[in-house]
Amino acid sequence: QVQLQESGPGLVKPSQTLSLTCTVSGGSISSGDYYWSWIRQPPGKGLEWIGYIYYSGSTYYNPSLKSRVTISVDTSKNQFSLKLSSVTAADTAVYYCARDVTAAGSFDYWGQGTLVTVSS
Amino acid sequence: QSALTQPASVSGSPGQSITISCTGTSSDVGGYNYVSWYQQHPGKAPKLMIYDVSNRPSGVSNRFSGSKSGNTASLTISGLQAEDEADYYCSSYTSSSTPYVVFGGGTKLTVL
Numbered sequence: 309q310v311q312l313q314e315s316g317p318g319l320v321k322p323s324q325t326l327s328l329t330c331t332v333s334g335g336s337i338s339s340g341d342y343y344w345s346w347i348r349q350p351p352g353k354g355l356e357w358i359g360y361i362y363y364s365g366s367t368y369y370n371p372s373l374k375s376r377v378t379i380s381v382d383t384s385k386n387q388f389s390l391k392l393s394s395v396t397a398a399d400t401a402v403y404y405c406a407r408d409v410t411a412a413g414s415f416d417y418w419g420q421g422t423l424v425t426v427s428s
Numbered sequence: 429q430s431a432l433t434q435p436a437s438v439s440g441s442p443g444q445s446i447t448i449s450c451t452g453t454s455s456d457v458g459g460y461n462y463v464s465w466y467q468q469h470p471g472k473a474p475k476l477m478i479y480d481v482s483n484r485p486s487g488v489s490n491r492f493s494g495s496k497s498g499n500t501a502s503l504t505i506s507g508l509q510a511e512d513e514a515d516y517y518c519s520s521y522t523s524s525s526t527p528y529v530v531f532g533g534g535t536k537l538t539v540l
Contacts (some may be wrong), residue, residue, distance in 0.1 A: 345529075355466075355474065355517050357529040368527055404473055412462035412521035413529035414479035421473055 310334040312405050312419035320399075320426050326392040330405030330419060331385070338363045338383045343408040345415060346379060346390045348401040356401075360408055361388055395426045431530035432457065432518055439538040445506040448535045450518030451499060456530055458499035462521035465494055465503045468534075469514045477516075478503060505537075513539040 316328035330344070337344060345360035359369035361379045369377050373392070381388040392399060402423050406415035433451040440446040450457065450465075457463055463481045466474035476485050478494035481501065491506045501520070505512055518532040 354534040355519075355531040357519070357531060359528075370528055371525060408529075409479065410462065411527075412460070413519040414462070414464050414476065415466070415474070415519075416476050416479075416485060418473035418475075 310407065310417045312407065312417055314403060314405050314419045314422040316422065316424070318423060318425060320395055320424060321428050322396055322426055323394055326390070326395050326399060326403075326424055326426070328390045328403055328405075328422065328424070329387050330389070331387050332407075333386070335407075336383075337381060337386050337388065340364075343411040344381065344388045345406045345408050347404045347406055347415070348399075349404070349421070350398075350401040357413070358390065358392075358403075360411070362411075397426050400424065400426045431522070432520060432532035434516075434518060434532040434535045436533075437536045437538065439540055440505075440508045441540045442508055442510065444508050445504060446508060446537065447505075448503045448516050448518075448537070450501040450503070450520075450532050452501075452520055452522075452530070453499055455524040456520040456522035457496065457501050459523075460521045461496070463494065463496060463501040464519045465492075465501075466517045466519070467512075467514045468517065474517060508539055510539050513537055 343360040346358040376393045378391040402421040404421045405419045407417040465478040468474040482494045
């Protein structure tokens with residue numbers, strides 16, 4: 309059974325960089341069968357796709373966030389990470405990592421989500 | 429503003445059928461057979477219910493079905509049950525400028 313777990317600070321100051329890591333267990337990121345995504349959900353609002361990465365390091369980002377987002381992968385640790393720079397209160401959200409079966413938005417496994425609050 | 433348009437809420441009685449629509453454009457819903465639907469209960473992560481317009485993952489009840497016509501996709505839930513009460517989101521692949529994924533704004537399903 310594949311499991312994903314997000315980790316990282318729950319509080320980030322405005323203008324700083326948000327950093328989160330997703331650890332995958334029960335399956336290998338290096339298998340090459342999936343894309344690994346970050347998705348966020350502001351409190352009380354809908355879902356927003358941030359981007360995804362393939363085990364080779366190829367990335368695709370949401371155009372609205374592209375200038376501030378970096379997603380990387382560490383296959384030796386079976387982890388992938390998110391960095392979002394220059395954060396503001398609008399970036400306050402529950403951040404999920406998820407596995408995409410088709411690279412087209414079919415997210416079959418999700419982490420439990422982690423709330424990141426941007427506040428001074 | 430979400431890229432895909434969903435009704436804010438729908439409701440139905442136990443045993444009835446309901447349909448949730450998801451309207452996009454020819455650059456997303458209408459252009460590809462890559463529409464997915466997610467169910468989200470309060471405080472929980474979303475759960476994949478339908479992928480590639482009409483395919484059900486293993487373990488998802490056959491009461492859930494998906495379809496598409498033109499730029500609008502639909503999720504139908506038949507034999508409504510109390511546990512179906514949740515938020516539902518659609519998503520679609522799009523490549524209007526660069527390949528990425530867009531979500532609908534979500535629909536709150538109330539079982540009366």
